[in-house]
Each structure stands twice: as C-alpha cells, then as structure tokens.
Amino acid sequence: MKRKTLDIIVGAGLVILAGLLLVAGLVLTSNANFAKNYVKDQLSQQQISFKTADTLTPEEKESACLVKYAGQQLTTGKQAECYANEFIGLHLKSIGGGKTYAQLGDVQTELKTKIAAAQKANPDDPAIADLQKQLTASNTDRETVFKGESLRGMLLTSYGFSEFGTKAEQASLVAYLAAGLLFILGAAGLLHAARTPNSQGFAVPEESKSLTSA
Numbered sequence: 001m002k003r004k005t006l007d008i009i010v011g012a013g014l015v016i017l018a019g020l021l022l023v024a025g026l027v028l029t030s031n032a033n034f035a036k037n038y039v040k041d042q043l044s045q046q047q048i049s050f051k052t053a054d055t056l057t058p059e060e061k062e063s064a065c066l067v068k069y070a071g072q073q074l075t076t077g078k079q080a081e082c083y084a085n086e087f088i089g090l091h092l093k094s095i096g097g098g099k100t101y102a103q104l105g106d107v108q109t110e111l112k113t114k115i116a117a118a119q120k121a122n123p124d125d126p127a128i129a130d131l132q133k134q135l136t137a138s139n140t141d142r143e144t145v146f147k148g149e150s151l152r153g154m155l156l157t158s159y160g161f162s163e164f165g166t167k168a169e170q171a172s173l174v175a176y177l178a179a180g181l182l183f184i185l186g187a188a189g190l191l192h193a194a195r196t197p198n199s200q201g202f203a204v205p206e207e208s209k210s211l212t213s214a
Contacts, residue, residue, distance in 0.1 A: 004196045013188025018183035025175035028168045039158050040075050048074040050082065059090060074155075076164025084155035096141035101149055104142040111135040129198045154213025 040174040051060065060066050065082035074083055096104050115131045 007189045007196060009013060009192035011186045011191075011193060012188030014182045017103050018179040018181075018186060021175045021179035021182065025179060026176060030066070032165045032169035032172060033162055035168065036198060039077050039080075039162045039165070042072070043075050043158055043211060046074070050074065050079075050083065050087075058089070060072035063087075064167040065119075077159040077166075080155040080162070081159040084152040084159070088148050088152045088155075092152070093146055093204060096138070097151070098147075099141075101142060101145050104145060107138050108135065108142065111138060 009178075042122060050066065050069045050072050051089060053067065056066060056070065063082070063086040066086050069079055069082060072079070078123050092098075096107070099107065111131055111134055118128045120129065126173065
C-alpha cells in the first residue's frame, strides 16, 4: 500500500470519528442543560427556602450545607439533597421516636390490638383512654412522617435527576476533548499525505528497496 493512501485513510477516519464525537458531545450538552433547567424550574415552583442563619437550631448548625445555603431559595439538585437529608431527615428523627412510616404502622396495629383486647375484657378499663391517646398521637406522627418522607423522596429524586445532568456534562467535556485531539491527528495525517510522494510505499521490505534503488 502507498504511504499516501494510508495517510488519507487514517486521517479521514480520524476526522470522521472526531465529527461523531462532536455530535455526541452536543447531544450530551443538550441533555445536561435540559436536566439542569428542568430541575431548577420544578424546584423553584415549590417556593422552598432554607432557614436563615440566625434561626438555625444548634443541631441544624452542625450541618455544613444548611449553614452554606442559609436563607437561599431551593433551586438546585445539591440544595435538594441537603434539604432532604440534613433538614427533613433531621426533624423526622424527632417524630414518633425516629420510626419510619412503616414502623409506625406496626405501632398502630399493636395499639389497636391492645385497645380491642382491653374493651373486650373490661369496657370500663381506664387504661383504654390512655391507649386511645397513644393511638391518636401515633396516627398524627405517622401522617406527619408520611408527608415528610414523601417530600424528602421527591427532593432526592430531583437531586438524582440533576446528577444525571452533571454526569452528562462531564461526559460531553470528555467528548469535546477527544474530538479535538482526533481532529488534530487526522488533520496532521491528511497534511502528511499531501506532502508525501505518490511513489512512496509503506513498510516496504529492505529487499524491495534495494531492487528499486538498483
């Protein structure tokens, strides 16, 4: 094979590959921008703001991100993660003894069973009133935990979606860099082809060279 032909094939191939990577980078950038803008729009509609620095409790001040975002409106994935884990998560621990929605359901079932057994044994048992109060409190705690966990889950979903956008942005940068490098190599190959004589071969054996020289 002629050296010129090889340079043209390799150079053109690299330039084409660079073009494909450029297109991939543009697609990834578009996806990253969509994710970023979508998360911002959705979170902005919720009108959630972090507590100001002067209103943070001692426990809340132990969270670096709550201090960092103090007083700001929640509009980014990182802020959503902070609010979900460090603010909502912190206060959920103080409700119902830190039990989850499912665990509080078990508490309700247990209290209902005790109330039914007590009423069956002695309808006038004064302990029934106390059990009813515990059940009411448990119902309230479970409803509050449900709302808190639901909001926390939605915020973490927004955070996860924003992370896909961040990864896409990072991947697009790699694609752009690779495309630039391949384009330079391909252009160099084509330039070399233009300067290479048509008669020059590629990896010609020494014996063939000697015959050509003779």
